[in-house]
Amino acid sequence: MSSVVDARRGRLLIIGGAAGPGLLGRFVELAGGAAARIVVVATASSAPTAAETEHLAAFESLGAGRVEALRIANRSDACDPRVEPVLRSASGVFFTGGDQERITRVIGGTVTDSLLQELVAAGAVVLAGTSAGAAMMSGTMIVEGDAPGVSRACVRTGPGLEFLPGVLIDQHFGQRGRLNRLLSAVALAPHQLGLGIDEDTAILTDGDDFEVLGSGAVTVVDAGGAEIIRVPDRGPITLTGCRLHVLPAGHAFHLTGRRPRVIENEAS
């Protein structure tokens, strides 16, 4: 589907939360369907057993060949040598939702982290994440913030695990009216492309390209060409000349070229 494939990046399925069977089934299919070996990581969740059980059942019912949970509750788990054979035998790894800072705090810089980077770059696994599991994939993560308006105070960011560098990802996007906080985050880091992913919606990367999947849309905020950006300590941000694209399924986007395009001739 992509004309330019960047060998540095494997395939990522980044879901804005609340994935329905269509998206989860697509993940199973990408991981090999009946031959898939799927590993669920619920590190973000405060109730990992429930999150694991729910996802294992979903992937089994969607025909995945083998599914298992990998419990990584703390940094010693993430450095445990038993992690390596589990991940090396996987064809798909799925990060559940919860708190994205738990993922970066527990996994960041560990052997689990570097092994996942290696396996994704080699194209050995499809890496998927929903909600917090989506946020952590970005270069800069939106950690929290639901204050009104576009201001420094209305968003808190932190470093992501950079599976997809150069982007800021926000989730539950349309459902929670988060365009203001994504605009705020992009004004603070205009070199990063803002991606707001709706619930039951995902981007599937392929090199420097991504395709939109699911029932909602992906909102792309590109402040690269912005003429005036002012971020006062208090009060509203100024941001002029920002480009914005709202892309449902049937559309793709080239990340480095910052260009949307239509895949299908007619979406409606």
Add this chain to the structure above:
Amino acid sequence: MSSVVDARRGRLLIIGGAAGPGLLGRFVELAGGAAARIVVVATASSAPTAAETEHLAAFESLGAGRVEALRIANRSDACDPRVEPVLRSASGVFFTGGDQERITRVIGGTVTDSLLQELVAAGAVVLAGTSAGAAMMSGTMIVEGDAPGVSRACVRTGPGLEFLPGVLIDQHFGQRGRLNRLLSAVALAPHQLGLGIDEDTAILTDGDDFEVLGSGAVTVVDAGGAEIIRVPDRGPITLTGCRLHVLPAGHAFHLTGRRPRVIENEAS
């Protein structure tokens, strides 16, 4: 402040709701301060007496020379010959919040409507409106819609009274996270410029120019240069290449040129 003055348009103060004394005081000042003759129209309100009382007290306490309420509850009120001398003696007319469709239904096409258009165009009155009173000033009014996402279903529009033609105005903008519905409305009518006005924030027009006033920001959505717009009956809208500006006080915007600019050298 404006270099281009369009004689067709008088001065409009369009407030996104919840105006503090700074903005209300600016209205009193524009209407002449101690010499001001202010008329409050609470047609939008379901509790007009309370809305009138509150606004009369506010304008009096801010030093307005004379304040009075003009009760226009139905179309016979709006056609009553007693309206004319009241409006002709006014230097400022203020429309309160409530339901914007009550304003267009009760006043649209009546002698009150044409008289206001005449007085504003002549520069005889400053016309101000907050919330519903702001919405009705536009060419196309956003009537309702708070569904998530960017879609046809998430916004309902109707014709405004066109004191400021060519624009779509939304209010309580940052506070209610309404960028999605403004994007939806602009995708449905890309010739209209979308203006999302925060609470305690206003635009003050001067010919083809407006200046931003107050504590929040005005978000301008310009789909004039959008490359792809698809609005299916159901499901998410596609909109690519939309321009967006977030403008707090200290900034102005040229409506026909669709260009923002800085008024002050430093906003922070």
